[in-house]
Amino acid sequence: MAAFNFTVSESPTFILMGIPGLEAAHVWISIPFCACYIIGLVGNFIVLFVVGKEQTLHQPMYLLICMLALTDIGISTSVVPKALCIFWFDLKGITEGGCLTQTFFLHAVSVMHSAVLVTMAFDRYVAICNPLRYTTILTNARIAILGLVGLIRSVLFMLPLPLLLSRLPFCANRIIPHTYCEHMAVAKLSCGDIAVNRTYGLVMAFVVIGLDLTLVALSYCLIIRAVLRISSKKAHPKALNTCTAHICVMLISCILFLFSTLTHRFGHGIAPHIHIILADLFFLIPPMLNPIIYGVKTKELRVKVSQYTCRR
Template identity: 50%
Template structure:
């Protein structure tokens, strides 16, 4: 049955250039219903975890501080990234609803890449927050004011929008005269570019440039921030002070590893893993998109005492 469905998808797509089809996980179509169980579970955790973090930060005045504002931004981004991809993915798994218009595909692509790019900027902002808190604590309140935090958030989003807008615009100018079946569960840029029956070198180069520019630049500054933080921590007099200072960075370091490790793994396999089966590519892409939004609220809920205590009180039904 999946083979017949795929064939009919191809025939329909070829007859209508404005319609595309998402393949889900190629080669594992017969297992889509079973695969949907962990996907749905993870999506539920993402929604509950990040909404809880946002609620706790909003309702608890003692958490109205720069570090928690950045954490709230991260939670919003994780919710948008998951909401952009998971409803359509689950509809493929449950109802075999593969069809997506080209316009909807470009919109999904824009939101997905924009907010993934914004997440790296927010992680950089959180590194800057820790740098100021540890290396220049006396000026922390004057440097990271509410207006500065708002500007950082807006600049992060504006940078992502400006760099990502050309991706769907360039794609919209390409002809798609052959297969319209996207070998993915979402409209990821490179997966759509591969379907174009024209020279796509500029699209490929621009896609690589934006990835290297955004990730490379942010990761470089994050690394520099933590080099300075490490020097400052090691210069503290007692071991207890060192552990206490560096302890405030543990949750953020975990968030960095959770975000960048799957990203680097996906990029390596996508560029060089030509021998890897297609369904492995897609599963790793799913892992890259779902793992950080699921783990971030868990890590911050466990590592940050203030959030952990208030979440515990929330679920026990007591007031803060």
């Protein structure tokens, strides 16, 4: 029996438990999960459709909003459908390849989401600090290049995660107490040394968060300095109002991302079901709220969406 416990399992399947301790309430929990997911999908697809159809919206700011919508769709879709399968049909099994793929995809899209938010901050900086040169500095081609750089960065940073997991031996216990295959949640199941996984995951989290938050903070410091130099105090709120949508999106995304990343490593005193629900909020709340925030705060987009809605 002792030999069996330490034998590496040949089973290619992991078991996702959903939200341990709340199994009896899975069906009820699925209702807000499904509602948030559908609202997010509808909102983001509306944004993509309207911007794609309207030539007048083929501008850098709206292209960035479309990039944000795509990452929001990717973030929620990487987690929510599988979670709903667990809640509704008790389909808890996931192959090892599927688990590693989900790990890479959800982390890579999250990093890409962060890169888009940084590019949006740069867009607001140019719009306020160099308004006369905005159209020459930020062209659609340059926005596409910045998006490509963000995509390459996310792939290069996150590709080692599934590669590091694939080298680990997994013992008989393949039960993941979560709704998705998060890197460290999977690594902790290994009967091998996970020091490299732990270090790389933590370094990448702080590098991405630290670098991106620093760039965003620098952009807003320069924006505030430029606004304070405007002689007319009545112009101050008008100038800063163009940044409110981005600030709201940044606050929501950063707070939830910090919760979902750090509680995996330092949240030992938190009840497991609370920890998992907080982590899942990152994949539910921003994708649902972001299109609403930009739809309300961006006049041109709001008008075009209203036109299409009324027309239909």
